[in-house]
Amino acid sequence: MVEVYAEKCPNYSTVTHWVRKFKSGFLSVMDEPREGRPTSVVTEKNVSTVEGLVKQDRRITVKQLASETRISVGSVEKILHDHLNLNKVSARWVPRLLTADQKKERADCCKHLLRLEANDDLFFQKIVTMDETWIYQFDPEPKNASMQWKRPSSPPPKKAKVTQSSGKVMLSCFWDCEGIIMTDYMEKGKTITGEYYSGLLKRLRSELVRRRRGKLRNGVLLLHDNAPAHRARQAVETADQCGYEILPHPPYSPDLAPSDFCLFPNLKKSIKGRRFEDIEDAISAVEEWFQAQNDTFYSQGLLKVKDRWQKCGRNNSPPSxxxxxxxxxxxxxxxxxxxxxxxxxxxxxxxxxxxxxxxxxxxxxxxxxxxxxxxxxxxxxxxxxxxxxxxxxxxxxxxxxxxxxxxxxxx
Known part of the structure; x- marks a missing residue:
């Protein structure tokens, strides 16, 4: 036996032990049932118990489950991941939880806009969209911007936490598929009211005459969100006097505003982390970035809203x-x-x-x-x-x- 199994050969006492068992009529080599704790607690009963506790409280912890079922933490984790295929995740942050009526209104609005686009070949050429955002003298870069490659033996990078500066201005930006039409900067401490926004709409008409010849004759479709200043009576009357047709915008839907999902995120990415000497330098950097973008950036960014309208109409609406x-x-x-x-x-x-x-x-x-x-x-x-x-x-x-x-x- 030693010549055949070499180092894996059992010792002499083990061989004599099994020889005696075989001579006595015991021919099985499996372990006999014995009292005491089972070798595995992952049974159908325990799996069912853990599943019931999780259904009662989706936020229950692994330690609480182990205490309730009187099994180890490792066995609970095995049941959760391998048998129940469960993972504990945090809730995804959204700006607002929409009601069923708001979701229906959002879907109906998108379908209406798609019908308008289908009936007008120059629909996107007529659109002028606008929105507001804060421009800071210093805005720290996001955490993912500091990611860098490292070896396993290298220490991870460290970065001190910083906050935004108090110096800031409110940027109001009007743009279309050809580029920026007009920008306005309101200093800190003031508020955009209906009267102020009405003045911006009048200035916009002058800029359209100067920069977009023929656009007013073809018709201007004004796309903005539902901010109080935009829905003020004075602003609506001014838009009508200037010949603008205001397109509907669903409530609480920044994902359907071209400025919020295209223009401003790319702008902020370029200026975050830069420390400007004063707010005028920050404004100059913003204007330089606007001029550096080509027409394709603005046209493609505006056309992306159509895909979002289509997706919203499919996913958020019950059958009409x-x-x-x-x-x-x-x-x-x-x-x-x-x-x-x-x-x-x-x-x-x-x-x-x-x-x-x-x-x-x-x-x-x-x-x-x-x-x-x-x-x-x-x-x-x-x-x-x-x-x-x-x-x-x-x-x-x-x-x-x-x-x-x-x-x-x-x-």
Whole structure:
């Protein structure tokens, strides 16, 4: 045996021990069941227990789970990651949590803007967008800007924490697909009011006459956010007098403002970390950066908003339902009803064996919904659009569709 297994050969006492066991009739080489703690606590029961505790409290810690289940921290982590496939993550910060109505308004606004763009070949050439942002005399660079390559043996870099300077101005920037049209800088301590913004709109008209010949004749589409100064009555009246058409903007949607997702982030990236002697030097650096960008930067940045409108319309909106009133019911054999919705439809919809059917329009497909109730004409229920949207369930509310206490009897 030593010649065959060499160093892996068991010692003489182990060999004699197993020889005695085999002679006594014990032929198994597996360990016998024994009392005491099991070799593994990762059982179906413990996995189910941990899963139940996590469902009760999504913020429960690993130590709390180990204390509740009386198993080790390592076993709890194994159950969480390997068996339940769970990871603990922090909530993603968003500027504001929108309500269902605000999400619908946001989607409807984007769809409306897309329809305007589809009907006007010069839509983006007519747009003039604007927004405001603070320009600081010193604005520290973000943490990720200090990332650098290092070897494992090298110490990590260190950086002292600094704050923004108190010296700052408010930049109001008007631009289009060709570049910057007008900028305005308001010193610290003042506020942009409706009156002040009205004056900016009048100055914008003069700049358009000087820098964009023919733009006023073709029409100007003003795209700005819903700041109080922008929605002030005086500002709206001035925009109308100047010949601007104000485009709708959904509430709390900086991701749909070209200045917020394109212009200002790139501007701030170039000036953050630079310490200017005074605020005038900061303004000069901003103006130099604006002039250094080519026309492609501005045109592509403005066109990106179309992709965001499309994404918003797809993701944030429930199906747009429209109740088709004035249905003309036609009785037929076996007590069923046909109803004609429009002469342009390819075919008639067929109702099941009930008294009435409600037509609901979703996107480009028409589906039929059986109400199934008689005396109660206001009811909340769910519908399943089998053919139109891959059997996705949506919530729908039908309120007082018909005022008759009972539907007429089928012939």
């Amino acid at each position: 339902y429209s109740i088709l009133t004035g249905l003309q019911l036609h009785p037929c054999v076996s007590g069923r009803f046909y109803f004609c919705l429009s002469a342009t439809l390819p075919s008639l919809l067929r109702a099941p064996d009930l008294a009435f059917a409600l037509g609901v329009q979703s996107r480009d497909s028409l589906v039929m919904l059986d109400t199934g109730f008689r005396s109660v004409w206001s009811k909340a229920f769910e519908i399943c659009l089998d053919g139109a949207s891959a059997a996705t369930r949506f919530s729908f509310f039908c309120a007082s569709f018909l005022r008759s206490p009972d539907p007429p009897a089928a012939p």
